[in-house]
Amino acid sequence: MSGKEYTAKSIEEALEKALNEMMLTREDIEYEVLVQPSKGLLGFGKRDAVVRVKKKVIKELKNIVEDIKEERKAVQEAVKEEPVAVELKEEPAVHEEPVAEEVVETAAEVKEEVLEEIPEEPVQEVEFAPVVEESAPVQKPAEKADKKEAFANAEVKGKEFLSQIFKEMKLDVTIDVKEKNGYLVFDLKGKNLGILIGRRGDTLDSLQFLLNLVINEKNGAKVKGIIDIENYRAKREETLIGLSHKLAAKARKTGQKVVLEPMNPQERRIIHMALQNDRRVSTYSEGEEPYRKVVIVPEVKENSSRKDYTNKQA
Secondary structure, eight states: OOSEEEEESSHHHHHHHHHHHHTOOGGGEEEEEEEOOBOOBTTBSOBOEEEEEEEOHHHHHHHHHHHHHHHHHHHHHHHHHSOOOSOGGGSOGGGOOOOOOOOOOOOTTOOHHHHHTSOOOOOSOOOOSOOOOSOOOOOOHHHHHHHHHHHHHHHHHHHHHHHHHHHHTTOOEEEEEEEETTEEEEEEEESSGGGGTOGGGHHHHHHHHHHHHHHTTTOSSOOOEEEEETTHHHHHHHHHHHHHHHHHHHHHHHTSOEEOOOOOHHHHHHHHHHTTTOTTEEEEEESOTTSOEEEEEEOSSTTSOOOOOTTSOO
16 A cells, blocks of 8 residues: 555554644545554563555545636636637637646756756657566467457546546546557547646646546456646656756766656656666666655766666666
């Protein structure tokens, strides 16, 4: 079970600490006891309780929907208060594509001057970030049939799940589903969908996480689902690639490692792959989900060994 760990003298105290920090009630969380507390004997062997706590999925979904509803309401009110004199036909909906935001890395020395240099030009065609795993074994006919059936079931359940959410949010969204590079891609099209992306794709990633829980529930084979909105993933990938080279140059110039902000596995893999062939730096990931982040380290010696992240988990 993923989540954050909390330590206290007793299990109840650890849970209370988690609830206070997360600002939730007991009904909104799931927890797992990692270490049972012990008073020890004569002062020896004493240990605190350790629990791992995470939000329940249904609570997370409700929060996402409510947050997006509030944002839409605020935008609509702002539009009413400040009407725009330009006719709608001069600004076709097709140009309202969501723009990928740039990642802000956490190292103090890398500031806005680095991010300002990153090109924001749209990319014509960029493949999705997921990297193909090591050569997969040849599937038997029965395995291929099971995989095909799993993808078909996942598509039906995924479209039904997303349609219910968009209906609740009163959004008119077209859902196109296709298989690409071993992934099931749910491509969303419609007006004003940038609100579904959130800050640096946080809302989109949360929605994608919930989608994968739904499509893999009682499904025969594991299916990885990806949600994309009007080519957002490709634009985000291009931004991250540009950022990785800028930060690698910064690491080489200062001789110090650069720590990026926490990213999901898909985005961390983009950084690793972008710098894979740069012999002057190495990269690795540290921390635990969802706070795992990429570290870029300048190589001191030209002949020093480098880590190969091509087929390793980001």
